[in-house]
Amino acid sequence: MPPHRPVTPAQRDLDRAIRAAIRADGRIGHALAYGSFTQGTADAFSDLEYYVFLSPAELPGFDVRAWLEGVAPVRHFVLNDFGTPNAVMDGLIRVELHAEPETALLGVEGWPNWHMNPAAMLVKDRDGRLAAHLAALRAKDQPQPEDEAQLIHDRLLNWLVFGLNVLERGERVRALELLGWVRGGLLRLARLAEGSTEHWLTASRRAEWELSQGTLERYALLTGRLDELEGLYAEAWHWMQELTERVLGLRGASPELAREVGGRLGGLQRRR
Known part of the structure; x- marks a missing residue:
């Protein structure tokens, strides 16, 4: 096994700051984190990954780069090959932040449900819909x-x-x-x-x-x-x-x- 490099304080601080900014932003009705940080397998090289869901009226004016700049300095920003906003922050910490319309909430139930922990994933849920979709996803049979x-x-x-x-x-x-x-x-x-x-x-x-x-x-x-x-x-x-x-x-x-x-x-x- 490789030597384990535990999650750094910088990663934890950035994750807390992003979560707090999501909760404070009135435009965002629902949000979740995903990936190794929610699965308990993160290390010093892991990304921070999030989905935020906004009303269709708010979505066009939501600038992901500007939003992240309001949380911490962004040293590099690009839409990756799949159209996902990716940022590199201090310490070479990568952040993926998907911004989607609230109409896409139901699609969460179609995601892969490997290693998922809804309690760690849920960041913001204005009306309980996201929690219900995550629960339905977890209850599905896991593909073999x-x-x-x-x-x-x-x-x-x-x-x-x-x-x-x-x-x-x-x-x-x-x-x-x-x-x-x-x-x-x-x-x-x-x-x-x-x-x-x-x-x-x-x-x-x-x-x-x-x-x-x-x-x-x-x-x-x-x-x-x-x-x-x-x-x-x-x-x-x-x-x-x-x-x-x-x-x-x-x-x-x-x-x-x-x-x-x-x-x-x-x-x-x-x-x-």
């Missing part, structure tokens, strides 16, 4: 990773074929990028094969301490240079086939598709 196994496999196979096609076209940089999606799918299948699904939603989290040394070594074989891609894709294909046999009930690629993938890989390697 095994139920996703076939979808994970099928998506992985799709990414692998996509990567092979662009590799043969000669787009090696793009093929290397697509290999990242292939690695992600293989990591999830490896977690299923080993029965290590504690961090299923983010399969790479704590992988160094939750997966076997053999799996980590196999994963490392999928990292390399642009001029090694033929071998990397071949290794990914072989590992995928092995994991397919190890995960109970998993249906692999059709024989016809398997022959085509094998032939494509063989042709690529012969031409190197």
